[in-house]
Amino acid sequence: MTEDQRREAKRDSLLLLCDLRSGTTEQQVKVRNLSSGGAMIDGLVGVNLGDAVSLNLRNIGWVEGIVAWILGDRSGISFLTTIDPQLPRRSIPTQDSTSRDPPPKPPKRPV
Numbered sequence: 001m002t003e004d005q006r007r008e009a010k011r012d013s014l015l016l017l018c019d020l021r022s023g024t025t026e027q028q029v030k031v032r033n034l035s036s037g038g039a040m041i042d043g044l045v046g047v048n049l050g051d052a053v054s055l056n057l058r059n060i061g062w063v064e065g066i067v068a069w070i071l072g073d074r075s076g077i078s079f080l081t082t083i084d085p086q087l088p089r090r091s092i093p094t095q096d097s098t099s100r101d102p103p104p105k106p107p108k109r110p111v
Contacts, residue, residue, distance in 0.1 A: 013032065013033045014031065014032070014033065014034060014088070014089060015030060015031070015032065016030070016031040016034075016057075016058065016088055017029075017030055017031075018031055018055060018056050018057055018058065018088075019055075019056040020041070020044065020053055020054070020055050020056070021053060021054040021056075021062075022046065022047045022051055022052070022053045022054075023051075025046065027043070027044070027045065027046075028043070029041045029042065029043045029044050029055075030042040030043055031055075031057075031088075032074070034057075034085045034088065035085055036079075036082040036083055036084070036085055037078065037079055037082055038065065038068065038076060038077050038078045038079050039055065039065075039076070039077045039079075040074060040075070040076055040077075041055075041074065041075050041076075041077060042073055042074055043073065044067075044070075044073075044075040047067050047070075047075070048067065048070075049067055049068075049069065049070055050066060050067060051066070051067045052064065052065075052066060053065055053066070053067060053077060055077060057083070057087070057088045058087075058088045059087040059088055059090055060083055060084075060087050060088060063079050063080075063081070063083055064079070064080045064081070065077040065078055065079045065080055066078050066080070
């Protein structure tokens with residue numbers, strides 16, 4: 001995917017907390033919008049333009065990228081591979097929410 005194609009990718013606004021790794025450091029950042037090719041984040045500190053980073057997105061896992069721009073407290077990350085930007089919006093299934101059957105009743109004891 002070329003830089004122009006990534007820039008044209010549809011972006012979805014959201015607010016998602018996730019971890020970001022840069023070198024040997026890890027920090028929590030806020031993802032403000034997300035597309036198949038990148039993300040805009042708040043709170044990124046201690047990185048420079050062009051640095052390699054990894055962003056841990058819910059329901060996807062770690063995604064590698066490059067710091068594409070920095071403007072004040074916001075930064076743009078360009079992913080090295082494309083993702084499905086709808087996956088992080090989905091809730092994480094729990095055992096209770098995936099089970100549709102009621103829990104089994106305990107066996108009856110003889111009187």
